[in-house]
Amino acid sequence: RRDREQYFLHPVSATELLYYRGLLARDFFETPAGVQEFAHLPSDLLTRIQPSQARADPLPASVHESGNDIHEEPPGRLATPQERAHPLPACDCLLDDAVTLLAALRLGVDPRGMHLSVPVVSEFLRAAKILAGSEPEADAVKAFLEMPRDSALSVLAEAWRNSQVFNEMRQVPGLACEGEWQNKPLETRRFLLTQLEKIPVGKWWSLAALVRAVKEQAPDYQRPSGDYDSWFIKRLDDGAYLRGFETWDAVDGELIRYLITGPSHWLGLVNLASSGDNDSCTAFQVVKQPGVRTENGKLSVSSTGMISVPRNVPRLVRYLVARFCEWEDPKAGEYRYLVTTDALKRASQQGLRVSQLLSLLARNTRAEVPPAFVKALKRWEQKGTEARIEVQTILRVNSPEVLAGLRRSKAGRFLGENLGPVSVTIKPGARPKVLAALAELGLLAECIHDTDREQKDI
Numbered sequence: 001r002r003d004r005e006q007y008f009l010h011p012v013s014a015t016e017l018l019y020y021r022g023l024l025a026r027d028f029f030e031t032p033a034g035v036q037e038f039a040h041l042p043s044d045l046l047t048r049i050q051p052s053q054a055r056a057d058p059l060p061a062s063v064h065e066s067g068n069d070i071h072e073e074p075p076g077r078l079a080t081p082q083e084r085a086h087p088l089p090a091c092d093c094l095l096d097d098a099v100t101l102l103a104a105l106r107l108g109v110d111p112r113g114m115h116l117s118v119p120v121v122s123e124f125l126r127a128a129k130i131l132a133g134s135e136p137e138a139d140a141v142k143a144f145l146e147m148p149r150d151s152a153l154s155v156l157a158e159a160w161r162n163s164q165v166f167n168e169m170r171q172v173p174g175l176a177c178e179g180e181w182q183n184k185p186l187e188t189r190r191f192l193l194t195q196l197e198k199i200p201v202g203k204w205w206s207l208a209a210l211v212r213a214v215k216e217q218a219p220d221y222q223r224p225s226g227d228y229d230s231w232f233i234k235r236l237d238d239g240a241y242l243r244g245f246e247t248w249d250a251v252d253g254e255l256i257r258y259l260i261t262g263p264s265h266w267l268g269l270v271n272l273a274s275s276g277d278n279d280s281c282t283a284f285q286v287v288k289q290p291g292v293r294t295e296n297g298k299l300s301v302s303s304t305g306m307i308s309v310p311r312n313v314p315r316l317v318r319y320l321v322a323r324f325c326e327w328e329d330p331k332a333g334e335y336r337y338l339v340t341t342d343a344l345k346r347a348s349q350q351g352l353r354v355s356q357l358l359s360l361l362a363r364n365t366r367a368e369v370p371p372a373f374v375k376a377l378k379r380w381e382q383k384g385t386e387a388r389i390e391v392q393t394i395l396r397v398n399s400p401e402v403l404a405g406l407r408r409s410k411a412g413r414f415l416g417e418n419l420g421p422v423s424v425t426i427k428p429g430a431r432p433k434v435l436a437a438l439a440e441l442g443l444l445a446e447c448i449h450d451t452d453r454e455q456k457d458i
Helices: 014-020 051-056 093-107 118-127 138-146 149-161 185-197 207-217 245-266 315-324 341-349 354-364 371-383 400-408 410-414 431-440 450-457
Strands: 025-031 034-040 063-066 069-072 086-088 175-178 204-206 232-235 270-274 281-286 306-310 326-331 334-338 393-396 415-420 423-426
Touching (some): 014 034, 093 138, 093 149, 093 315, 118 149, 138 149, 138 315, 149 185, 175 245, 185 207, 204 207, 207 245, 245 270, 245 281, 306 315, 315 334, 315 341, 315 354, 341 371, 354 371, 400 410, 400 431, 410 415, 410 431
Antiparallel strands (some): 025 034, 063 069, 086 270, 175 232, 270 281, 326 334, 393 423, 415 423
16 A cells, blocks of 8 residues: 555655654554554664754744743634634523523423534533433532533533543534444543644634644544544545545544534634635634623513523523423524423423412513413412313214214214214214214215315315
């Protein structure tokens, strides 16, 4: 393969260039993180280098001395005005999604209105030990929802930084990781975060230049052994498997982009920017401190039982409201929940009481809770459901005799409640049986569907 591809003619870094010129050696050495590959100066060559000659040359442009320390220059370059033309500030929507997911798991319903995917939010919560598998840890959930918003975001950020289970490589959009191969996400994340720490805070930085710098200086940052063939990674667009160093930009480069535009942005660590309104990210800005919203909002309640919860309402309040209600689609920056009897029954089965909901609403509503709604809730708690809306299939005949004959037939067990002398309900799924029984009695029945009624009305 070496003779065929002659990749030594196109080194990807200064290290490879010196290695192919016979000036560096490559070996594996033990480190605290395990066995890793190193490039080093061979001992027989080292003896031929005079210290005075080595120090006579200036330091490379990539480093500078300060006292006894040598500091590396930040990888890449400043972003151009075009690259940072359309900024996108970091947001803390990860916290909102965490509340949505925790409430959905507690209720056993599908989460609605999330900004991020369920698997990604679940990984953050598992890293912070708020989830154990897919089950919420009650004490951890309570502590997480009660702490200030900035503290909650810091908890997720710190857990992410030190997590060995949060695996960005398996989350990169457009890629599917297959097989049993293992990577080391913690070591990879620490390396990339170290690169971000070198970038001046508050300066807009070119994302493409950062990726290019890592490729030139440390291309094997997540593959210590330089193995680009044993990982089975498929590109979803065309189903192609990405193997070999020539796919570095599509795999290792995309991982760098994802870590910055994904977790780092969601945790409020970086702002993003693009060259156009709908373009992909081209620049980023490391921020000194994540910006979070204050949780001082108030919710509103309508007389029909619709509860509108702005995003700045305390997270614990929304979590509790969500457990009493059916979830509607969010609208205009607000979460929307509807109080129904089914939702109240479900809440009651989990040990929640209507009096708790009323107390919660009274403390956190911007205006008075509608008296009619309060009355309806208290009446339901005392007497249960007093009105019911049902969808039924109804049979109407011309005379009571026909209905009596049908009752005596073998189809009688499929008939439900009498609605009058010539009307009766049909049990769910029994329409074909009743039609067949009417045919045996010499009657052909007409079936009228809702669409038929709508056409007649039109």
